[in-house]
Amino acid sequence: MAAISASEITRLQTTLRRLLGSPSLRVNAPPRPGLSVEISAHDEVIGTIHRDEDEGEVSYAVNIIVLEEDLPPA
Template sequence: MADMTPSEVTRLQTTLQRLLGSPKLTVNKPSRKGMSVELAVAGEVIGTVHRDEDEGEVSYAIHITVLEEDLPAA
């Protein structure tokens, strides 16, 4: 897994905001090297973003976690 540049973070954030229809979505680079890039909505972290490079092709995978306690009642 390679680290993301500030430019990549900005471009990915802009793309995800457009694709998911939320200007409140942010991609946050970690304060320490080796930590995961975080995906947040309105300041609340909802998951992580991972960068992968294989044979010159770069892709980004997003892992979103939803806790059962955050779901509406059945």
């Protein structure tokens, strides 16, 4: 798994804000090398982004975590 550059973080944040319609969404650089890039909304971490490069093509996997306790009542 390759590290995500500062430029990629900025571009991912712009794209995810547009796609998800959430201007408060932030893509945060890891505090130290080797850790995951995190996605946060309203200062709460909601997931991670992982970069993959295969045969020269780059893709990003976004994993968003939703806790059952954060869901509205049934």
